[in-house]
Amino acid sequence: MxxxxxxxxxxxxxxxxxxxxxxxxxxxxxxxxxxxxxxxxxxxxxxxxxxxxxxxxxxxxxxxxxxxxxxxxxxxxxxxxxxxxxxxxxxxxRPEEIDRERAERDRQEAETAIREESEEVRIHSLQAKLRRSLVRIEVSLHIDEDEYTEEL
Amino acid sequence: MSSLRDIRQRIDNVRSTEKIIKAMNMVASAKLQRARAQLEGVRPIYHELKRVVTDISRYKGTETHAFFEKRKVKSSLYVVITSDRGLSGSYNANIMSKALDHMNHGKNEKIFVIGAKGHEYFKKRNKNIIRTVTNINDAHVYYGAERLANWIIELYLSDEADEVFIVYTHFESVLNYVPYVEQVLPLPIKSEEYAYEDDMKYEPDIHAFIDHLIPLYLHMNLFRAFSESHTSEQAARMVNMDSAGKNASKLIEELTHMYNRRRQANITQELSEIVGSANVLSKGESHDS
Missing domain, CATH: 2.60.15.10 (F0F1 ATP synthase delta/epsilon subunit, N-terminal)
Known part of the structure; x- marks a missing residue:
């Protein structure tokens, strides 16, 4: 390295x-x-x-x-x-390609469904959905290119 | 001898057929554009993944992995990609005879057929079709390929198929498409080639890497094979409709010639009849006087 x-x-x-x-x-x-x-x-x-x-x-x-x-x-x-x-x-x-509303909707659906259902398989797929929606939301907040802080 | 009215009728028929042909030609060329864009999109990732798979096959220890290990072949799975609709010339016939040819080399085949044409063909020949997919919506192809890849892997790992082939049509240009039989599982091992000094490391470890790589590779491979076939189909249909359109125009021209000649002949005949009867009449007059 x-x-x-x-x-x-x-x-x-x-x-x-x-x-x-x-x-x-x-x-x-x-x-x-x-x-x-x-x-x-x-x-x-x-x-x-x-x-x-x-x-x-x-x-x-x-x-x-x-x-x-x-x-x-x-x-x-x-x-x-x-x-x-x-x-x-x-x-x-890219941030501008993400449908923010859809991601939010997916997040809400997944969160409520996880609370309600207990089947393991279903939770697994919903967790993936939640994870993806969270990633999309965070990336979409990042359209403006700003300075990053060094964190070494 | 057909009458003037019959010829007129035929011209009208051919003309309306020509209109349909032209419309189909236009539809096929629009679909071809779209299919080509999709194909051009998927080709780079497929080639890169194929290269990664080839690289990894040289790596020590991969030959014992389930996806690379050669087994005794008891049954072979064929994924044959044909079209749902005809009017695409020899497109379907070529791909199906290629598949049949390959199967007849002593394979105990199981067939997964995509497209209604292929289903008819193999059913007629009493082949062992285990699954059929028809009327595919273009928008569902991508996820369909993913499901199919997972299904193939499941079948392969549960020993229901010991080798897997895909039979598809490779699109080279609008006028040139070649049917191919490609073996997808087990993956070829290149160990006999000089094992080059590679310091490539695989994380988390080689087996986990292969476990993630192969489903992705198969997904992309199937999606690409389908895109290749779909593009070839549209190109074949477009070219066919083009020549059918030309034939129709030629036929209309010939029929119009025939119609005009017949019309002239009728006029000439009528004229000569008139002249003839006039002559007879005038002769009769001269006799009278």
């Missing part, structure tokens, strides 16, 4: 590519990418070791030149090497 701090090595960036069933959706350079894997968050800086990992449902944070972007990514595979991060996922949504 390269221990360079982001910002110092400005010429070294990660090439981030996100591919979905609708084509190559997102190509961008980034200083740092933080993704949600099935076993926790994972941060990637340039010069990372070659790793392939399984993504969970969560927020993909892309930090570039002091600007943070957030995307909702649900599952998929990430392939990481020293210069690039390739993400293959069925769904990757």
């Amino acid at each position: 390269d221990m360079q701090q982001p910002g110092i090595m400005n010429d070294k960036k990660i090439d981030l590519t996100i591919t979905t069933p609708r084509g190559v959706k997102f190509v961008e350079k980034a200083d740092r990418v933080i993704m949600r894997c099935i076993d926790g968050d994972m941060g990637v800086l340039p010069g990372h070791a070659r790793v392939s990992t399984v993504l969970g449902d969560g927020i993909l944070r892309i930090l570039n030149n002091g600007i943070e972007k957030k995307l909702a990514v649900f599952g998929g595979i990430a392939e990481i090497d020293d210069k690039s991060v390739k993400i293959f996922s069925t769904i990757a949504q």
